[in-house]
Amino acid sequence: MVRRGRSRDAGTETASPTTNYRNLVTPYEPLRLLSDDHVEHLHTSAIRYLADEGIRVLFDEAREIFAEAGCTVDGDMVRFDPDVIAEAIASAPSEFTLLGRNPAYDVHLGLGHVNLVPVGGPPFVSDLDRGRRDGTLADQENFLRMTEHFDVMSVAAPCVEPNDIPINIRHLHSIRSSMTLTHKPTFLFARGRDRVADNFEIIRLAYDITPEAFVEAPRCWTNVNVNSPRQLDIPMSMGIIDFARAGQVCILTPFTLAGAMAPVTMAGALVLQHMEVLAALTLSQLVRPGGPVVYGAFTSNVDMKSGSPAFGTPEAFKGALGSGQLARHVGLPWRSSGSSASTSVDAQGAYETMLNTWAAVLAGANWIMHAAGWQEGGLVASYEKFVADIDMCQIIAESLQPIGMTDADLALDAITDVGPGGHFFGVDHTLERYSTAFYDPLLFSRATYEQWDEEGRLTTEQRANAMWKQVLADYEQPPMDGAVAAQIDDFVERRIAEGGAPPD
């Protein structure tokens, strides 16, 4: 709802453009890891491999779709006709808009667009007061409120699993919370056909549109992880099919952690990732040519001593650069991540998240998941990390804004007025601009050591603890028509009475 950061005092003049943390667009050319020849080589190697060896598809409906299109199905193995892949690449849109409940919250995907997305998926939640514990619906609702509060977060995400809600009705509570607590386009899990149908219906009610209108434009998103290497399981295949049929956004993300589910070499991890995205993309486009899909890239590495996933690594940095090149090669918007292996809101967590998130932005990623609040390799959503990462995300957003280059911006008259050895604090040029000139951090302190010492030597984590409480206190629920809210409640109550829907 509000934009923290620069204050916008009425009456102050500035030649600099107004910063808007929504609908960010990067002015920077993407960094390149690979030569064009190497990109083409990875791409053609992936297609040839899909044709010769293929992937395993565990869902019969998906295999039937591939078979009908002319792919070779042999048991649960599917080998791909390169022409079918080429058609899928051609039909997938290179840009599209994900609609918010309010047009101001629409989200654009396509070349140059940068969307920062909150943490998704952790079973645990953590804060300084209550420690690390199972996530609850109340926690997820708090993260939705924080997501709504900060413009730099593009969409709502499944920040933490509501473990206190029985599994068969969890999706109903989750989606109702998302629809009522934020205007932003929502995530939902592809965890079974009936659950997805429930979710779609509640979104349709919240947006107050017809079923026909619902499938005409995307209003929600999911992420499907391919079971690397080379396997699409039943729930994932079903999710791809269901989202394609409904015209909703499906991110296709191979789980290619080099050294474990992917080769230990980055070229091997990238070629595996690419073939898996192409296979999933083909399924999606066969169901609905032109449906909105996103090239998902999560290529990082494991720690070879422990086997645990590692984040914020140089390998992940290169993986992001290469992934961006491959995604642009096939003309798809693409997804990357900010993430960290750290178990606390300490320096390691910040180094790793900053490196990963910047790598994603500089690699030209259009959708950057886990950019705020992710901790412990994805096991924990941290309240304090969330707001600390928001400061980082806002710094990134500001870093994407151009600078003014007018005569007034060059300030040669002010330089003359100040004179040699003077200072600019008091001159008109400064006074006219000072309140909006620089990013004003949420948490990052410029206190002197003495001030910091007097105030109790608070760490970033401790300041973040006060900040998230303030954000929740300041939060204002977005308005919703009473009749719409009642329809949603009626639907949720009826489905709960019917026993909800278990995951498939």
Added chain:
Amino acid sequence: MVRRGRSRDAGTETASPTTNYRNLVTPYEPLRLLSDDHVEHLHTSAIRYLADEGIRVLFDEAREIFAEAGCTVDGDMVRFDPDVIAEAIASAPSEFTLLGRNPAYDVHLGLGHVNLVPVGGPPFVSDLDRGRRDGTLADQENFLRMTEHFDVMSVAAPCVEPNDIPINIRHLHSIRSSMTLTHKPTFLFARGRDRVADNFEIIRLAYDITPEAFVEAPRCWTNVNVNSPRQLDIPMSMGIIDFARAGQVCILTPFTLAGAMAPVTMAGALVLQHMEVLAALTLSQLVRPGGPVVYGAFTSNVDMKSGSPAFGTPEAFKGALGSGQLARHVGLPWRSSGSSASTSVDAQGAYETMLNTWAAVLAGANWIMHAAGWQEGGLVASYEKFVADIDMCQIIAESLQPIGMTDADLALDAITDVGPGGHFFGVDHTLERYSTAFYDPLLFSRATYEQWDEEGRLTTEQRANAMWKQVLADYEQPPMDGAVAAQIDDFVERRIAEGGAPPD
């Protein structure tokens, strides 16, 4: 001396190139903030301003040099003939080598080269055991040992001020420590003619060369801060002249903190920075055409609420990108910084240092000062921050290495061997490469929450505390010929007996 990070087991095979943390070269095109037209506009505006308005030069010898070259001297103001500036730009080398005491420690400056440099300048030092306190020679010596230990640090720096040594003999102790504790090219302060001469003489003795050979190639470096706005004071002008006469490396860094010593607009701060560098460059090149100089850029902003310097800001990010473009426009190697305002080794410090340091690397900076150990806006050198930042610097160094693209790197045979749904842990392709495949962090932990909890919930800062002690315990002093060491000692003792030299 040793390279931490990837282990290099004998007999392991890898198609990936060997990583070398010395003499880093970036494979990435520099990020651009400004159009070519805007770069040219800032450049010509700076030159025109120097011609019309000029800068104040407080040192009469410097004014005489300018006057002799045809510049207009009016009181202490110097106005510049654009042709004189153009000649200085033309004569300044675009690349050069700074010699180590051992050729393996030579340092290259020029397009694409990336040198990461330790913290410089703080009066205070900090560690977890002893807290924040005045720096001592023993502390500086410890930082020199840590600098020698990690290959990713290119040169020795004045990490902390040895406040326990009387000012008149401090330079003698400092340079002797640097010459005996590390092979790397050393920094020295330009704080007075006699002191600089003492330093040069000790370096000459340590390198065991003639006075004629000394001035033929650079073996040490200094940094001169222009007193922004538009003023060159006596010690700074003297430093520029003395280093030029001796053919040693002088970094010319305007202290352009936007909103205080520079305009509040980034274009204004950049045009002021550029004119000040050009003025200092002209002085240097008039003394010694072709002498090694570096375009220094420190443009960041102040916090407009407190007036204190801010670091790791979006404004500093843009300042770095613009500075890189201006430096390349005049064909000079250039210097940037990693830095942070945080008072502790916490998340803020890591976010800020990572952002600044990456900004510098991606902006194409060739010399990145304060990349390890800087805290509290430059007031403190922290032992723990130093080793935490080393992990970051090594991650950056690894991120600059290309990936292998051979058939063995693409690993399609291994992908077939593993099969759908399998894993790569045990296959030969992994076993042959696992020990060198990924960066192995110094401090960044991938422990599970349970392990971390059992081990006492150590933060990055606490792990860093153990690490720097280990580094100091492992440190091996580089060998020095006994006669050379004796010559240095004799010189130092004689100069101490003579009363040393006070700063000018």
